[in-house]
Each structure stands twice: as C-alpha cells, then as structure tokens.
Amino acid sequence: MNSQPDALPKEPSIRPSTPGLGWDEFSRELVEFFASVKLAIFLFLFIAITATIGTVIQQGERAEVYVQEYGESAYRWFLRLGFTDVYHTWWFTSLLGLLCVNSLTCFYKRFPSVWRSMKQDKVGVTMAFIKNMKQQAEIPLDNTKEAVAQQMVHHFVSKGYRVLAKNEPGEVTVYATKGVMGRVGAHMAHLSATVIIFGGLLGTYYGFQEFGVCLEGQTYHIPRGNFDLKVDKFWIDYHENGSVKSYNSTLTVVDGGQSVVTKTISVNDPLVYKGIWFYQSSYGDAWDQVEVARVNIKDKETDKVVKTVDLEWKKEQSLPDLKVKLSITDFVADFAFNSTEKKVYSKTIEHANPAVKLVINERDSVQATPWIFQQFPDLFNIKDSKYQFELVGYKPRKFTGLQIAKNPGINIVWTGCTMIVVGITLSSFIFHRRLWAKIVPGQTGVTVHFGGTTHKSQIDFQKEFRKLTEKIQTFKT
C-alpha cells in the first residue's frame, strides 16, 4: 500500500542476465502476487459480491422451502455451490483465508521500509529529485545559508516536523518529516484481519452456543461449565401503552451445592459465570405445565353450568356444595398418544390441541382421571358422575429461552477490532509528509530549492506547502 505516488526514484536494479526459474525468482514473484494491491481489490470486491448471496437466498432453511421457491434444479445447484449456507462454504472461507494471506504478505513486504523510514531518513537527495516533485519552489533569499537553515529548522520543528540537516561546504540540505504513523496505522489494519479471523476460528472450535428452554423454579445442569443454573423467575415488564418494556429472568448459579451468584438478566444484560454467558433470548408458553386451568362443571340433567372453578397446578380443590374434589395433574399443549408405551405426550410445542388430566373425586365413591380437551368438550362421559367437566381456559406457565454461549476467542476478536479501527483512523487522518530543502549560496545570497511530497491529501498538503514557502520567504535577515 501507499508506495507509488511518493516513491523515491529508484536506482536501476541489476537484474541477472538469465531470468531463469530459480527459487529466488519464484518466491519473489509469489510474494509480489500475494502482497499486491490488485489481489486485495479483487478480494474485497469478490467477497462483497458473494456475501450478497446469503442476504438474498435464505440461509439454513429446510429443503422444501428452497424447492418451493426456486424449483428443484435450482436447489440442486444451490447445494452444489453451497448457497444455502454461503458463509460456511469452503470457497467463502478460502476467500477470507486469502485475504489474511494477502494482508500479511503486504505487511511482510512493505512494513520494513516504513520501519526504516521511522528509524533512518534519506537526507541527501539530488537537486533533480527536488525539482521533480509535485510541490516545489525556488526561493531566492538575501541571507547566509546557515542563518536560513537555522530559521528553517526552527520553523519546521515548531510545526511538528522531525528535522534533519546536513551542512556541507557547498550547500545545506534540510529534511523534515511528519505523520509516519499514518503508514504504521495502515499496516496495523492489515494485521488486524488475521487477528480477527484467528479469534473467530478459536471461538468456532473451542466455544459453543446453545439454546435452553427453562421453566421457573427448575434447576438445570450446565455440563460445559460443571455447575447448575436455577431459574428463579421469569416475567415481562410493560410500558404504559401496553408494549413490552423488557423480558427478565432471575437466575442463580449453584456451584458445588452452593448458590454463588444471583442475577436478573434481561435482553441487553446477560449473566456471565466462568466464561459462560446466559442471555435472555426468548420466552414462550410451556407445553407441559399450566399455572391455572378453568373448568366448567355442568349438571348432566339440566345441561347447565353449576360452577366454574380455577384449578391451580397439582393442588386439590374441594367443592363441598357439589361434594366434589378436583385437581389437575397433567397438561399437554398438543395432545398425542403413544400406543406402544401407553403414554400421553405433546406432539409439538404449539398449543394446538390442549388437554388437562383432571383427577376427580365425587362423593368419595366416584373416582376418575379423564383427559379433558378444550376443543372437544363432549369427548368423555364419566358414567357414574352427576356432572360433565369442561376445560374452558388455562394460563400456561411461561418458559424462558436462554441462549448459553462461551467464546474463548472473543477478546482476540476485540483486540483485532481495536487494531483495525485505530489503524484505519490513523491512516485516514494522518498523512506522511516529507520535505527537502537545499540551500545553495549564490552571488548575492542563497537560493532555497524547496520540495515536498505526500502519499495523499494533496490539497491539504498543497496549502501547507504554500504556507511553508511563504514563511521561508520571510527568512531575510
């Protein structure tokens, strides 16, 4: 990067007379290729173009979705090219890898010269070199070369330049430089690509991301951290106008049988323990528990509702006037029956066909445990009972959806991110400037041959150069 515009005139390089395909030649070409800006531009644009694929085609969907939307032959091509998961295909990953190689090779090839220009400077240049520069001026002054040089050095230093001067019998050469950090910044940004991608890989291989559905009051074992997590509470806060303000879960970490930390997490406020992060990610209605269910009790003879009761989960309620005791012991959101295991279960987590298992004790003589369905109230008839029981509503228990993640590469990623931001900022706002002035004594005074160069921000530099020239013109006596 930034080599051409202000490159110093090169010495004619001595090439070997026979350009054979030796290793040196080959490796030089290789470095040349991988360090080239051309490759960088190609990679930037190619990654940009291919990255759009994943924003247009839905990623990680089921096969049917693609077939329905794009047709079968298109879907086959998608699979072949990896378009259903573009960002994890071998070729996309290779592009990122190539970007790392590119920026690292560029650093390897170009940073040494930046380093050298920080450490040592090219003071002695030829007159032709100065005259060839884009910004240059010739200023005749009525003064001695030492006096002019002294004022010039003083002025450059006051403008923040680092100045070197060489006094020779015939002439004085002053060299001033500023803003080399701009170039260091560019290389810092180059290194950052690799740092970020390395951190990302570390996270992919040694980290994990899981999703947990947790019910209030339950304790869950976190095998990756070898501790337990107790979900104390989940609730939702609302704004005045009824929109959701925040989702909150109170979590307690139990490590070695002892409660260690208790924290209420919400969407932007996770709990961190032993490098494992717990995020409030979602919530929903539990499919196997309710808080309370409402049951209508109908008299079979009159077909009239004689009582409506709200039954709490697994709590027996007695109704002395009807001589009935009721309790709810089970719930499924989407009723299904496994005939081989003789087990009732919930087919999905949707509340598609909710049912509760009601335990009935009527006059201590009739006992029954029917499943009653909200959608099919007439399905069961308890023979000896005076009543018909109907499930008319329920309040499901909420579950909290926790995202559980650990990413050991995260701090490396943040380091890389800091490098890239600092690096690009330095290289954007600080530009490397170099000035040379030769003060040559003439018959009546001296002539200052003044020239300067920068690798960017030409108009700012032009302005600065003009001001410096005007200042030099005042170095009379």
Next chain:
Amino acid sequence: MKSLFLFDMTFWLYLAALVLYIGYLFARRPSMALAPAGHLPDSFDERDGVWATQLGQVATLVTIFGWMLNTGALFTRAFERMEHSGTFAPWSNQFEAMAYVSWAIILGYVLLEMRYKIKAIGAFVVGIGFIAMGAASLLPYRYQTAEPLVPALNSYWIYIHVSVTLTSYAAFATAGGLGVMYLFKERAERLGKTTGFYAAFPDLETIDELGYKAITVGFPMLAFGIILGAMWANYAWGGYWSWDPKETWSLIVWLIYGAYIHARMTRGWEGHKAAIYAVFGFLMVIFCFWGVNFLLSGLHAYA
C-alpha cells in the same frame, strides 16, 4: 409532538438553502473568477458579482439556521423519547435516523465550507441533506412518532452504535454528492461549456480530492460502527456476528469502500472513475440503509 413541527421547519429551510445555493451558482459570474485583478472584462457587471456574493452568504446563513433547527428538533425528540421510553437517543427509528443523517450531512457541509470556502458544493451536498430530510418526512406518520423501543433495542449501545454508523452514511452521502458534481462538471468541460452555471464549480481536482476525503472519514467510522454493532450483538444475542442481512450489507459497503481506498492509493483511481465509484458506493449505502429494511428480513427489520 413538538419535534415534528421542528423537523418540518428544518425541511423547508433546507429546501430554501438548496434553492439559494443553486441560485448562487447561476448568479455567480465566471468572468469574475477568471478576471485578473484590476482588469475587469467588458461584460462584467459589478452588481452581478455583489449579488452572487450576497446570495451565497444568505444560503450559508439559511443552511446554518436550518441545521440549528435540525439540532433543536433532535433535542426535542430526545426529550419526548425520555418521557415515553427509558432512552433518549433521537435516532431510534427510520424517521429519526434519516433526520440525524441529514443533520450530519449538513454539519459536515458547513465545516467543509468554512474550511475550504467553496460554496458551489452546497448545491449538491445540501441537496442530498435535503433529500434525506424529505425522504424522512415522506414516511407514514406512524413511523415518525417516538414509540417506545422494543427490548432488544433498549440499551445504551444504541447511542453510540447507531450514531457512529449513521455518521459514516452521512460521509458517504457527501462523497456521493461530490461524485455527481464531478460528473456534471466533467461533462460540461467536455462539451466546452466553460461559462455560466458549471464554471462556478471548483476545479475537478478539488472536487475529486474532497470526495476522497469524505470517504476517508466515512471508512473508519463505518468500521467502528460495525464493530460497535458486533459488541452489542454479543451483549444482546450471544454472538458478535450472525450474517444477518443488515450486518452483511454493512460489511459489503465497507468492503466496497475498502477496495476504493486501496485502488486510489496505488492504482490511481482518481477523477472520473472515482466519481462514478463514489456514486455507486452511495447507492449501496442507500440499499444498506433502506433497501435491507424493506426488502430483506433480519434482526434489524425494526429499524
């Protein structure tokens, strides 16, 4: 809402400023700029020159006044937000974001004008600021009010992530405006129209360099904005990068400008090419900012 009235006033003032800047371009006699000191050509009418100068000054004043109103509107909106929801960031929905972008564009322009003393740019850059404000006011009313934030957005990250990203968009918008200006001027020069309207433009090299400057401001800012977004995502969702369409598009935009910055440094992408590229880049920014919200689904769909 009081802020809506102020946003409305800002819109009209920016329109007025734009008209004045265009008027300035017409009024400005190129002969004045070209005439050597003391030797006015015969066709030069001094009143014209004075008139142009005054028009330019009024345009600047109207722009600054409009910007102050814009600032006032954003502050008022911040207070309104404070009453309704816990945060005050006045860039929490599409409408506010647009109003903030136009605020940043105009601020950038005013600084540019103060530093480089080139008023002719105003017709283009203030123009884009005005369009941003206008597009915001075209949004349906329900998008313009300060509804409480959804829990995912309700975080202090919104202050910095959104403002930094939007400021970078404003810088790219400025570069886009300068690109258009460059192409106009270039065409005029090619057709030999050296007098009148186009002659009042600064020379091509200056437009080109200023456009590049705007991009070098936007480029690190967008990088910072994306990274702040990644940090926020890490805090809110448990992963710093999930290839969500908005994320991906902001990265695409960044890569596009990254290619430009590299090409400019060493491969001499200046002038014509750079101008076209700046316009293209800006179109990509518009897609990232608007298109993604309306055409693609994802985690940023609310904004």
